[in-house]
Amino acid sequence: MSSLAVRKAAPAAGTTPGTAQGPPLRRRIALVPTITLLLGALYCLLPVAWVVIASTKSGSELFSTFTFLPGTGFAENLSDLSAYRDGVYWQWMGNSALYAVLGALLSTVVSSFSGYALATYRFRGREAIFNVLLAGVLMPPVILAIPQYLLLAKVDLTDSYLSVLLPQILSPYGVYLARIYAAAAVPSDVVEAGRMDGASEWRIFTRIALPMMIPGLVTVFLFQFVAIWNNFLLPYIMLSDDEKFPITLGLHTLLEQGANTPALYTLVITGAFLAVFPLVALFLVVQRFWSLDLLSGAVKS
Amino acid sequence: MTSTARRKSYGVKGAPYGFLIPASILFVLFFALPIGYAIWLSFRKVQVSGLGLGAGARKEVWAGLENYTDAFTDSELLDGALRVLGYGCIVVPVMLGLALLFALMLDSEKVRLAPFSRLAIFLPYAIPGVVAALLWGFLYLPDVSPFYFVLDKLGLPQPDLLDGGPLFLALSNIAVWGGTGFNMIVIYTSLQSIPAEVYEAAKLDGATPLQIALKIKIPMVAPSLVLTFFFSIIATLQVFSEPTTLKPLTNSVSTTWSPLMKVYQDAFGKGDIHAAAAQATIIALATLLLSFGFLRAANRRNKRDVSQGVAR
Numbered sequence: 001m002s003s004l005a006v007r008k009a010a011p012a013a014g015t016t017p018g019t020a021q022g023p024p025l026r027r028r029i030a031l032v033p034t035i036t037l038l039l040g041a042l043y044c045l046l047p048v049a050w051v052v053i054a055s056t057k058s059g060s061e062l063f064s065t066f067t068f069l070p071g072t073g074f075a076e077n078l079s080d081l082s083a084y085r086d087g088v089y090w091q092w093m094g095n096s097a098l099y100a101v102l103g104a105l106l107s108t109v110v111s112s113f114s115g116y117a118l119a120t121y122r123f124r125g126r127e128a129i130f131n132v133l134l135a136g137v138l139m140p141p142v143i144l145a146i147p148q149y150l151l152l153a154k155v156d157l158t159d160s161y162l163s164v165l166l167p168q169i170l171s172p173y174g175v176y177l178a179r180i181y182a183a184a185a186v187p188s189d190v191v192e193a194g195r196m197d198g199a200s201e202w203r204i205f206t207r208i209a210l211p212m213m214i215p216g217l218v219t220v221f222l223f224q225f226v227a228i229w230n231n232f233l234l235p236y237i238m239l240s241d242d243e244k245f246p247i248t249l250g251l252h253t254l255l256e257q258g259a260n261t262p263a264l265y266t267l268v269i270t271g272a273f274l275a276v277f278p279l280v281a282l283f284l285v286v287q288r289f290w291s292l293d294l295l296s297g298a299v300k301s
Numbered sequence: 302m303t304s305t306a307r308r309k310s311y312g313v314k315g316a317p318y319g320f321l322i323p324a325s326i327l328f329v330l331f332f333a334l335p336i337g338y339a340i341w342l343s344f345r346k347v348q349v350s351g352l353g354l355g356a357g358a359r360k361e362v363w364a365g366l367e368n369y370t371d372a373f374t375d376s377e378l379l380d381g382a383l384r385v386l387g388y389g390c391i392v393v394p395v396m397l398g399l400a401l402l403f404a405l406m407l408d409s410e411k412v413r414l415a416p417f418s419r420l421a422i423f424l425p426y427a428i429p430g431v432v433a434a435l436l437w438g439f440l441y442l443p444d445v446s447p448f449y450f451v452l453d454k455l456g457l458p459q460p461d462l463l464d465g466g467p468l469f470l471a472l473s474n475i476a477v478w479g480g481t482g483f484n485m486i487v488i489y490t491s492l493q494s495i496p497a498e499v500y501e502a503a504k505l506d507g508a509t510p511l512q513i514a515l516k517i518k519i520p521m522v523a524p525s526l527v528l529t530f531f532f533s534i535i536a537t538l539q540v541f542s543e544p545t546t547l548k549p550l551t552n553s554v555s556t557t558w559s560p561l562m563k564v565y566q567d568a569f570g571k572g573d574i575h576a577a578a579a580q581a582t583i584i585a586l587a588t589l590l591l592s593f594g595f596l597r598a599a600n601r602r603n604k605r606d607v608s609q610g611v612a613r
Contacts, residue, residue: 030510033406034413040403041421044482047436048424050447054439063444110323117320121313129321136332138589140539142561143581146568147335147342170327201316230429232542237565248431252546255435259549265445272435279427 048276055273059266077270084267091243092250093274096229099164099246104224106169111220115178116209120191130179136172145237152238163238164246168228174220181216182209222286229279247275342578343368368579378580381560389537391473397529399477400484405514408492423482430479434546437475442550463551475543480536484529491525492518527599531592538588560584
């Protein structure tokens with residue numbers, strides 16, 4: 001669904017639920033499902049609406065005015081946040097973008113190679129390799145991250161950009177999705193025809209298979225992007241220099257310092273609002289051409 | 302076979318392994334090696350001789366199963382496991398129940414504003430767990446929360462949401478809020494793939510939408526319910542960032558609230574990586590056992606249902 005559809009549906013809001021127009025309307029609109037869903041939507045939007053409004057309040061308004069009454073301090077909050085420790089907040093945002101974009105990109109490339117190989121070739125050890133990769137999904141991240149930290153410490157790589165980036169490139173779930181999409185989107189006779197024409201395996205992959213896999217790979221990219229952007233544990237374990245923190249870890253430390261000083265609350269709240277913003281915007285834009293059905297394609301198989 | 306043909310067929314044979322090289326290298330470096338290292342560490346311990354001062358006073362020795370027996374008798378770890386069990390017993394049924402309910406409602410006829418509701422309910426998926434915990438954390442704080450404002454105006458008692466029993470509900474709520482939308486989409490898309498003819502006969506027989514939902518739709522999406530259950534169990538056992546984020550706001554979340562927090566605390570707080578490695582190994586094994594046990598039980602049930610269906 002595009003956001004366009006949402007906008008089109010919105011004007012109907014006044015007429016849909018609750019307005020008592022008797023049986024004919026009830027027959028046209030299923031009231032119970034409509035209202036249940038709207039309550040669900042309200043529940044999900046409530047904290048987001050709260051943070052949007054709370055970020056406009058100045059420090060004193062936050063504790064004195066009614067919660068859902070907009071305040072007057074957004075510009076001030078923004079400049080306070082930007083001034084906090086010489087703009088370290090924007091550094092965190094930049095770091096998150098770097099980790100998520102680069103990590104998701106590399107992850108998509110690796111997933112496309114592996115998924116294509118597992119889907120289109122018959123070879124010894126294929127299922128064994130696939131199953132071993134999948135078992136990786138079940139590994140609790142802490143259990144991987146602690147020995148990863150200890151091993152990276154041996155080669156002096158902890159507390160670096162690479163220590164957060166490298167462990168997140170191989171995504172078992174990404175490989176799994178890429179395999180499903182490659183199997184569904186790349187017909188074996190097309191690959192065979194390429195071979196007949198004398199194209200190398202690499203050329204068949206880059207020129208024929210890869211373009212066919214693009215919609216699926218967009219999904220892999222987005223999943224990985226969200227996973228890395230939202231990741232807290234790995235940077236929490238790997239990093240100590242706050243110049244390299246992603247936004248999740250940055251906000252956590254800001255809250256830790258701010259919990260005892262209510263003066264910092266407004267900074268935390270404004271920071272949280274701005275951290276929510278990019279991903280929500282990304283989703284609204286992307287869902288125009290990214291179908292969530294691709295997810296079910298993976299689920300059904 | 303000519304020599305060029307043979308060369309080519311070798312090229313084809315080698316190709317899949319070539320494509321798998323990057324994934325294999327990464328797997329060995331960041332999955333196999335760390336797991337192996339953790340298991341190795343779990344059988345070792347640091348022996349301190351004398352006062353533990355000077356070179357050679359602390360050395361690593363073989364510990365056998367000592368770290369494991371310690372872990373099983375560690376009350377902090379057991380308490381954490383029980384807490385997460387209680388937390389999971391709230392989160393998984395409520396989250397999946399809501400996800401199924403919303404998916405069925407989205408799939409029902411004549412529902413209005415469905416695209417808006419679907420998008421709004423899915424929205425929390427895009428919000429990092431830390432930020433979700435932070436948002437709800439503020440909504441739980443009496444000074445700034447609208448709930449307390451309303452309770453205050455109504456003259457009702459104001460419970461402390463960040464302590465004791467309510468803390469479980471408060472933490473569960475964050476997980477339910479964050480996870481319902483994603484699971485709803487998974488179930489909804491599988492509902493959409495049911496062909497319309499399946500319902501036609503039931504509708505002609507005068508079945509109500511509720512009967513259709515219970516007798517036809519839910520059994521048909523059982524596989525995706527199993528899948529969402531499976532991933533929810535894994536995610537629940539691994540809860541870490543939400544309680545860690547709420548910690549600064551309340552004294553009731555200890556540093557060892559969940560088993561994974563306990564592992565982190567032992568590894569980096571106490572610096573006992575050997576105990577942490579043993580606990581981590583136990584948690585990994587428990588996760589594997591629970592999730593595969595569940596999958597097997599679900600499979601057996603599915604098969605039985607199918608055979609019963611045939612018998613009928």
